[in-house]
Amino acid sequence: MLNQKADLDRLFNALADPARRAMVERLSHGPAPVSELAKPLPMSLPSAMQHLGVLEAAGLVRSEKVGRVRTCSIEPGALSLAEQWINARRTQWEHQLDRLGAYLANLPEEEPDNAG
Amino acid sequence: MLNQKADLDRLFNALADPARRAMVERLSHGPAPVSELAKPLPMSLPSAMQHLGVLEAAGLVRSEKVGRVRTCSIEPGALSLAEQWINARRTQWEHQLDRLGAYLANLPEEEPDNAG
Numbered sequence: 001m002l003n004q005k006a007d008l009d010r011l012f013n014a015l016a017d018p019a020r021r022a023m024v025e026r027l028s029h030g031p032a033p034v035s036e037l038a039k040p041l042p043m044s045l046p047s048a049m050q051h052l053g054v055l056e057a058a059g060l061v062r063s064e065k066v067g068r069v070r071t072c073s074i075e076p077g078a079l080s081l082a083e084q085w086i087n088a089r090r091t092q093w094e095h096q097l098d099r100l101g102a103y104l105a106n107l108p109e110e111e112p113d114n115a116g
Numbered sequence: 117m118l119n120q121k122a123d124l125d126r127l128f129n130a131l132a133d134p135a136r137r138a139m140v141e142r143l144s145h146g147p148a149p150v151s152e153l154a155k156p157l158p159m160s161l162p163s164a165m166q167h168l169g170v171l172e173a174a175g176l177v178r179s180e181k182v183g184r185v186r187t188c189s190i191e192p193g194a195l196s197l198a199e200q201w202i203n204a205r206r207t208q209w210e211h212q213l214d215r216l217g218a219y220l221a222n223l224p225e226e227e228p229d230n231a232g
Contacts, residue, residue, distance in 0.1 A: 012132035
């Protein structure tokens with residue numbers, strides 16, 4: 001449980017930056033070398049690699065070096081964890097709405113107010 | 117687009133803390149006064165209220181003061197925004213998998229290696 005909390009901390013923190021989300025967006029279309037991930041971002045390559053490190057530490061991205069090229073891929077399981085957490089909240093909230101709806105439907109009808 | 121980026125930054129950042137996620141979990145079961153949200157958390161009331169401020173700034177929670185009691189409720193639209201972003205990544209990734217599957221299915225069958 002503690003571990004899952006820490007995982008979610010790292011996961012949501014990793015997604016809280018536009019450069020890192022841009023990398024995840026790019027990688028959800030398929031693997032890419034680091035240079036291609038960094039190219040569209042308004043920052044130096046070392047900065048981009050720092051962001052990549054945050055994504056890897058969060059388990060969202062893995063990378064592999066073959067020869068001189070480091071290629072990155074998405075780790076869809078990590079995104080699923082974030083998705084599950086949000087889905088669970090929505091399910092709870094919808095359940096609460098259903099209960100409210102059932103309660104309102106079972107209220108006795110109010111007498112029309114004939115005053116005036 | 118810029119605004120949505122900033123929204124997602126605030127949203128994911130707000131969810132990157134266990135105390136704030138605990139508040140969102142509690143509120144997805146229904147509205148609650150600030151004191152009830154703060155009670156289970158291992159921190160002072162002022163610290164809890166700071167976390168609440170982050171959730172409000174991210175649009176995840178709204179609060180209303182009636183008399184001396186401030187009551188908080190969840191804002192499900194904000195969670196939906198985060199959910200949509202993650203869903204979109206998953207859709208892209210699944211589409212990529214489908215294309216890979218189709219590609220592999222259409223490869224000509226390899227001749228069995230009869231050497232040895």
